[in-house]
Amino acid sequence: MDKLPFHRGNAPPKRAHPFLRSPLFAVVATLFTLGLLNVNFKWHDARSVELPINAAEILRKCSLLDAQPGPPPDFHLRTQSDRFQEGTPPTLIRNATIWTGRVSGHETVVGDLLLDKGIIKAVGNIAQSTLDAYDDLVVVDVKGAWVSPGIVDMHSHLGVDSVPALKGSDDTNSLKGLVLPWLRSLDGLNTHDEAYRLSVSGGVTTSVVLPGSADAIGGQAFVIKLRPTAERSSSSMLLEPPFSLNNSDTEHLSRPRWRQMKHACGENPSRVYSGTRMDTIWAFRQGYDTARKIKERQDKYCAKARASQWDNLGEYPEDLQWEALVDVLRGRVKVHNHCYEATDLDGIVRLSNEFNFPIAAFHHAHETYLVPDLIKRAYGLTPAVALFATNARYKREAYRGSEFAPRILADNGLRVVMKSDHPVLNSRHLIYEAQQAHYYGLPDNLALAAVTSTPATVIGQDHRIGFIKEGYDADVIVWDSHPLALGATPKQVYIDGIAQIASPFSVDKPAPFQEIPETPNFDNEAKDALKYDGLPPLEPAEDVTGFVVFTNVSSIYLRRGHTIREVPFTATHGGGKTVVVENGNVVCAGDCVEAMISPDARRIDLEGGSISPALITFGSSLGLTEIQQEASTNDGDVADPLTGKVPAIVGGDGSVIRAADGIHFAGRDALLAYRAGVTTGIVAPVSDGFLSGLSTAFSTGAAHKLAKGAVVQEVAALHVAVGSSSASISTQIAALRRLLLGNGEGDLAQRFRDVTQGKLPLVVQVHSADVMASIIHIKQQVEEHYGNAIKLTFTGASEAHLLAKEIGEAGIGVILSPSHPFPGTWESRRILPGPPLTQQSAIAALHANNVTVGIGIVEAWSARNLRFDVGWAALDANGQLSKAEALALASVNLELLLGVNSESSDLVATKGGDLLGFGGKVISVISPERAVVVLF
Ligand SMILES: *[C@@H]1O[C@H](CO)[C@@H](O)[C@H](O)[C@H]1NC(C)=O
Ligand SMILES: *[C@@H]1O[C@H](CO)[C@@H](O)[C@H](O)[C@H]1NC(C)=O
Ligand SMILES: *[C@@H]1O[C@H](CO)[C@@H](O)[C@H](O)[C@H]1NC(C)=O
Ligand SMILES: *[C@@H]1O[C@H](CO)[C@@H](O)[C@H](O)[C@H]1NC(C)=O
Numbered sequence: 001m002d003k004l005p006f007h008r009g010n011a012p013p014k015r016a017h018p019f020l021r022s023p024l025f026a027v028v029a030t031l032f033t034l035g036l037l038n039v040n041f042k043w044h045d046a047r048s049v050e051l052p053i054n055a056a057e058i059l060r061k062c063s064l065l066d067a068q069p070g071p072p073p074d075f076h077l078r079t080q081s082d083r084f085q086e087g088t089p090p091t092l093i094r095n096a097t098i099w100t101g102r103v104s105g106h107e108t109v110v111g112d113l114l115l116d117k118g119i120i121k122a123v124g125n126i127a128q129s130t131l132d133a134y135d136d137l138v139v140v141d142v143k144g145a146w147v148s149p150g151i152v153d154m155h156s157h158l159g160v161d162s163v164p165a166l167k168g169s170d171d172t173n174s175l176k177g178l179v180l181p182w183l184r185s186l187d188g189l190n191t192h193d194e195a196y197r198l199s200v201s202g203g204v205t206t207s208v209v210l211p212g213s214a215d216a217i218g219g220q221a222f223v224i225k226l227r228p229t230a231e232r233s234s235s236s237m238l239l240e241p242p243f244s245l246n247n248s249d250t251e252h253l254s255r256p257r258w259r260q261m262k263h264a265c266g267e268n269p270s271r272v273y274s275g276t277r278m279d280t281i282w283a284f285r286q287g288y289d290t291a292r293k294i295k296e297r298q299d300k301y302c303a304k305a306r307a308s309q310w311d312n313l314g315e316y317p318e319d320l321q322w323e324a325l326v327d328v329l330r331g332r333v334k335v336h337n338h339c340y341e342a343t344d345l346d347g348i349v350r351l352s353n354e355f356n357f358p359i360a361a362f363h364h365a366h367e368t369y370l371v372p373d374l375i376k377r378a379y380g381l382t383p384a385v386a387l388f389a390t391n392a393r394y395k396r397e398a399y400r401g402s403e404f405a406p407r408i409l410a411d412n413g414l415r416v417v418m419k420s421d422h423p424v425l426n427s428r429h430l431i432y433e434a435q436q437a438h439y440y441g442l443p444d445n446l447a448l449a450a451v452t453s454t455p456a457t458v459i460g461q462d463h464r465i466g467f468i469k470e471g472y473d474a475d476v477i478v479w480d481s482h483p484l485a486l487g488a489t490p491k492q493v494y495i496d497g498i499a500q501i502a503s504p505f506s507v508d509k510p511a512p513f514q515e516i517p518e519t520p521n522f523d524n525e526a527k528d529a530l531k532y533d534g535l536p537p538l539e540p541a542e543d544v545t546g547f548v549v550f551t552n553v554s555s556i557y558l559r560r561g562h563t564i565r566e567v568p569f570t571a572t573h574g575g576g577k578t579v580v581v582e583n584g585n586v587v588c589a590g591d592c593v594e595a596m597i598s599p600d601a602r603r604i605d606l607e608g609g610s611i612s613p614a615l616i617t618f619g620s621s622l623g624l625t626e627i628q629q630e631a632s633t634n635d636g637d638v639a640d641p642l643t644g645k646v647p648a649i650v651g652g653d654g655s656v657i658r659a660a661d662g663i664h665f666a667g668r669d670a671l672l673a674y675r676a677g678v679t680t681g682i683v684a685p686v687s688d689g690f691l692s693g694l695s696t697a698f699s700t701g702a703a704h705k706l707a708k709g710a711v712v713q714e715v716a717a718l719h720v721a722v723g724s725s726s727a728s729i730s731t732q733i734a735a736l737r738r739l740l741l742g743n744g745e746g747d748l749a750q751r752f753r754d755v756t757q758g759k760l761p762l763v764v765q766v767h768s769a770d771v772m773a774s775i776i777h778i779k780q781q782v783e784e785h786y787g788n789a790i791k792l793t794f795t796g797a798s799e800a801h802l803l804a805k806e807i808g809e810a811g812i813g814v815i816l817s818p819s820h821p822f823p824g825t826w827e828s829r830r831i832l833p834g835p836p837l838t839q840q841s842a843i844a845a846l847h848a849n850n851v852t853v854g855i856g857i858v859e860a861w862s863a864r865n866l867r868f869d870v871g872w873a874a875l876d877a878n879g880q881l882s883k884a885e886a887l888a889l890a891s892v893n894l895e896l897l898l899g900v901n902s903e904s905s906d907l908v909a910t911k912g913g914d915l916l917g918f919g920g921k922v923i924s925v926i927s928p929e930r931a932v933v934v935l936f
């Protein structure tokens with residue numbers, strides 16, 4: 001009898017259907033057992049009730065109707081993982097500091113970790129006798145390093161929105177209807193995505209691969225592990241695939257497994273189908289109504305079967321297209337709902353209560369922190385909330401996104417998950433999302449859980465992943481620092497007990513990085529986010545003139561021309577250095593004597609913070625866009641003379657557009673950047689073609705264009721792009737050569753003359769090393785032709801490291817954007833990934849070849865994060881870059897590379913820690929130009 005499904009069902013005994021205890025059940029069950037034993041038996045002879053030939057089959061199906069998913073009860077007795085790969089050696093990780101995920105993320109165990117047969121065999125103090133049983137044990141002494149469970153990315157399009165992006169690699173969204181619960185992301189899962197290896201190197205071991213958000217119901221999602229498998233198939237990557245996938249009989253012997261499904265509300269489905277929110281919700285309701293009717297027919301059918309009303313019962317009501325949505329109504333599917341705004345969250349909460357189905361998580365969910373009580377009103381278990389840390393404002397739905405959302409949600413008892421939406425964010429750096437959430441106030445236990453145990457629990461896999469616990473899958477990360485420290489990088493990643501990085505490169509980070517980072521207090525800012533309904537004022541609180549004295553300063557960096565130097569610490573002065581500022585100008589830095597300080601000076605204790613040059617952002621459209629996806633908030637794209645016609649009224653093909661004419665001030669991304677110490681933006685006209693125009697340098701903190709210091713430099717450099725235009729690459733290069741050799745017309749010809757005379761830098765956006773090589777060649781030709789050097793900068797430059805020596809010799813500068821390269825496109829695919837995959841980072845490789853390097857960004861929201869990009873770049877360079885050199889990457893080097901000649905520049909004061917780490921909070925900008933000290 002124990003092979004019968006009835007006894008394996010998950011339903012607690014009190015809920016067992018009376019049929020299970022009925023005499024008829026006993027008869028049928030016995031018959032079924034005999035049937036399994038292949039005894040040739042005649043059904044009709046064996047009973048008095050008229051049963052159809054497949055009665056046992058029907059009753060079996062009906063008994064499972066409401067079986068709830070989960071692991072079989074004996075799951076934890078397993079001695080080997082179903083994913084164990086033959087030949088994997090047992091591994092002992094010695095002397096680890098293990099964050100287990102247990103006790104709400106509060107448990108740390110110092111000891112050893114034994115991995116064997118794809119599972120964790122033992123944690124902590126492991127008996128010698130246990131170890132003696134192995135003769136082939138691989139022992140890795142990690143010398144106290146932090147070890148955590150593998151990262152679980154609950155929102156990824158890895159393998160379906162593949163990189164490099166090719167026409168043949170986008171299987172994310174079907175556009176064949178608004179409600180498509182029958183589609184499966186697995187059917188598009190590309191086994192050759194470049195990102196698997198990269199994401200694994202960042203510690204991601206499991207991802208939920210979701211269909212896109214173009215549809216209200218985009219289809220079923222699948223949980224994968226990211227390692228290569230012996231079979232090399234998509235299916236072999238799956239973690240606990242639902243039995244229905246291959247119609248396996250196993251389903252009848254065990255509890256069902258969790259399924260996952262994507263839903264999306266709001267802008268995306270409405271936009272794709274030129275509908276409205278009303279249309280989308282109706283499409284949901286219609287789909288759910290169809291599923292409900294099928295479910296009700298099934299329930300009625302089974303009620304009759306159980307009551308032995310077999311007459312005219314007919315076929316079991318089923319529909320392959322709707323079975324997954326019926327399963328949602330049976331509570332057997334984890335519904336992942338892309339949903340941002342209160343309006344849309346409200347609609348979905350209503351939907352869940354109208355049709356009685358639970359939502360596993362709201363994703364993106366930028367307004368959930370404003371409406372926690374609404375989220376709690378959803379049907380069933382309160383949905384978790386899956387967020388980005390600081391990626392926001394790219395559309396209306398994200399405009400009120402807050403960096404404080406994770407902590408506010410956690411304060412309200414909601415479960416918080418940090419996710420990548422890979423390739424929207426590179427999931428390799430998902431741990432950085434958790435780090436930022438922690439920086440802005442999410443407690444450390446919850447921040448680490450947000451990328452490990454919480455998502456594992458939300459997707460119904462917490463019986464095997466997301467924790468370090470005996471019997472769990474051997475998915476673990478050995479870190480080079482505490483995982484919440486900036487720049488934390490895996491030294492090794494194990495999936496199913498298999499070490500994933502063949503020759504990892506890492507250095508041990510210094511002691512302060514081995515601790516949970518101490519982060520600033522943002523209580524007031526979090527309160528304001530709520531008080532102002534997601535749009536707190538971002539303007540500085542106060543401008544101070546006269547004397548300001550910063551005390552207790554632990555480091556001071558100042559610029560000397562185009563270099564940055566740390567001011568040497570010669571003597572202590574009451575617990576740190578002092579910096580005296582008068583009308584926005586530093587009059588003394590380091591050892592200042594009281595006599596220099598006016599008695600009515602404002603005194604500001606930096607509590608061990610720092611003073612350093614303000615940063616400059618370049619590469620995004622910051623200053624020309626406010627809400628990326630809202631044309632009315634943006635300057636728009638310039639016309640491209642290479643592929644289109646530029647209107648004669650602006651000068652035709654010889655015209656050059658100036659970014660300064662389109663700049664707008666006081667946008668939220670700009671003000672957030674200013675508050676994060678990024679006080680200057682340099683932006684070129686937005687173009688998706690060859691010719692962009694003239695960039696401008698502006699103050700991110702200015703209220704309007706006429707304010708003092710708003711425009712730092714009207715014209716900075718001339719910008720073109722080779723690679724993004726629809727014209728052939730060779731055509732774009734021909735155009736560039738022709739223009740450089742003096743064949744343009746109008747203003748464009750004049751600007752190119754300035755370039756060839758060395759007066760105006762030419763900035764070429766380019767990713768491919770082959771294109772860079774061609775341009776290096778043109779530069780030589782042009783310089784020979786004119787007899788003088790030209791200033792040339794490559795930006796983007798993902799493949800620049802391949803030509804580091806040649807670029808250095810040609811005297812060309814490079815602005816890497818993004819600063820962490822990603823093989824998103826074919827022409828940027830040959831990246832230098834940096835530790836732990838390669839010893840050198842791209843920045844270090846270029847720097848070592850005497851290339852002047854800057855770092856840029858791609859999207860405006862990330863300007864505020866520049867200080868962490870800089871700190872991280874320094875850490876990735878393994879000591880090849882000093883802090884001062886790192887600061888130069890996003891300040892003086894950018895000025896050199898983009899033709900900005902500032903006489904004086906802003907300084908930034910941070911409290912509690914320095915600008916480049918998670919300890920510091922920017923509290924002030926010292927502005928010589930405006931002759932004030934700005935306080936936030
Ligand atoms: C673990 O590593 C730390 C740091 O290297 C070391 O101080 C300690 O002695 C080691 N403990 C054991 C048991 O090996
Ligand atoms: C079907 O899938 C289950 C679950 O992954 C697996 O155990 C079983 O072997 C598969 N059956 C076939 C015929 O592939
Ligand atoms: C300097 O800051 C540190 C860190 O906050 C603090 O412990 C110390 O008391 C401060 N020293 C003075 C003299 O204020
Ligand atoms: C970089 O410049 C330094 C100093 O000018 C020089 O010694 C070194 O050889 C150069 N390195 C390369 C790779 O060109």
